[in-house]
Amino acid sequence: MERYDIAIVGTGPAGVSAAITAKIRNKKVLLIGDGDLTKKMRQAHEINNYPGFPKVKGEDLARAMSEHLKQMEIDITEVKVVNIYAMGKYFSLQTTGDTFEAFSVIIATGVMPGKMIEGEEALVGSGVSYCATCDAPLYKGKDVIVAAYGKEEEKEVAFLAEVAKEVILFPVYNGEPEGLPSNVRVVKEVPSLIKREGPKMVLSTSQGNTYETDGIFVLRESVSPGALVPGLATQGAHIEVDRQMKTNIKGLFACGDITGRPYQYIKSAGEGNVAALSAVDYLAEN
Numbered sequence: 001m002e003r004y005d006i007a008i009v010g011t012g013p014a015g016v017s018a019a020i021t022a023k024i025r026n027k028k029v030l031l032i033g034d035g036d037l038t039k040k041m042r043q044a045h046e047i048n049n050y051p052g053f054p055k056v057k058g059e060d061l062a063r064a065m066s067e068h069l070k071q072m073e074i075d076i077t078e079v080k081v082v083n084i085y086a087m088g089k090y091f092s093l094q095t096t097g098d099t100f101e102a103f104s105v106i107i108a109t110g111v112m113p114g115k116m117i118e119g120e121e122a123l124v125g126s127g128v129s130y131c132a133t134c135d136a137p138l139y140k141g142k143d144v145i146v147a148a149y150g151k152e153e154e155k156e157v158a159f160l161a162e163v164a165k166e167v168i169l170f171p172v173y174n175g176e177p178e179g180l181p182s183n184v185r186v187v188k189e190v191p192s193l194i195k196r197e198g199p200k201m202v203l204s205t206s207q208g209n210t211y212e213t214d215g216i217f218v219l220r221e222s223v224s225p226g227a228l229v230p231g232l233a234t235q236g237a238h239i240e241v242d243r244q245m246k247t248n249i250k251g252l253f254a255c256g257d258i259t260g261r262p263y264q265y266i267k268s269a270g271e272g273n274v275a276a277l278s279a280v281d282y283l284a285e286n
Contacts, residue, residue: 003101004030006279007093009081010108012038013265014256016065017272018106018279023072025280030100031069032093035076037062038110041265050266061265080221082131084229086249089286096133096156103286104279106245107229107254108272109222111237111263116224117147119194124227127201128194128216132156135215136163142214143168145203147191151175153219157184160217168211170203187211225258235260245275251286253279 006022008015011033019031036042044058053061069076079097084105093100120128129135132146133156140163147170148157154177161167161181169186171177177186189205194216196202204210225232225239233240233248238260245253255271257263 001099001101003090003103004028005102005283006030006104006106006276007032007091007100007102008106008108008276009033009084009093010038010110010256010258011035011076012041012108012110012256012268013065014110014258014268014272014275015106015108016069017269018108018255018276019074019272020068020072021273021276022279023074025276027280027283029074030077030102031074032077032079032081032095032100035078037065040110047265049264080131080223081228082134082223084252086229086231086252091251094131094134096131104251104253104282106272106275106279107225107239107247107252107258108256108268108275109225109228110257112220112222112224117191117194117218120218121224121227123194123196123201123216127196128218130218130220130223130227132160132217132219135217136160139164139215141165144215144217145201145211145213146170146217146219147172147203149173149218149220151177154178154180156217156219168213170205225254243274244278245271246278251279251282 005027007030008018009032022029041058042062047056079095081095083094085092091105143166144164145168149172167184189207192206193204200212201216226234239254241259245255253275255275256268
């Protein structure tokens, strides 16, 4: 398997900045994220504090960053990372597509929107999954629940329906689910608690109802940092880092909104640069 020097997770200003700096330093880079860059940036009406781009629209800044990546011949791998494991001298990144390996990793995913469901993180790998492609075979002929936080997750729901006996979908997003198989039951309630009762998983909703199932899939644009990397030190929704963007795990760095406030594009880009240079130093030392 090809092993990269630096894997960068996230294509906002932090991830893009890290990728450009790493490429300038002649490292083999894997950039994972949305090929159109972050939705948050694309939808920004006007940005006034990014040097050299006065009163720039978010979509224009995203376009400029995309062009910079193309000029640097940096491709974006459009998959979702669901787990990162420290394997000693390298990291293994499990995604909704392939599994990748890298000597160092930079997390630049931004802050996960919304709160986790109570009980969710404690049961990851023990009845709760973030990856339909990875774990659907475990539930062949069984019942599953899906809490989906974006309409784009309906493709994963349809895939699960091909394997599972029944899928109960809780759509935590605006819009009506469309074109789903007949064995998908849509319940418009808000998940509030996940727990295990014997061999079964139970999901409770804020409407006061409970639903029993064999497994629960929580599908979001990004995974909480604590669930993403076992043993990673966090503070709430943020990853703890030092001034060099180092986490408590050697070879693992973080930058951008995921490290805490202020949530500013220029701050994220600067931290991406620092994270990449720190990763380069780590590679040289090891």
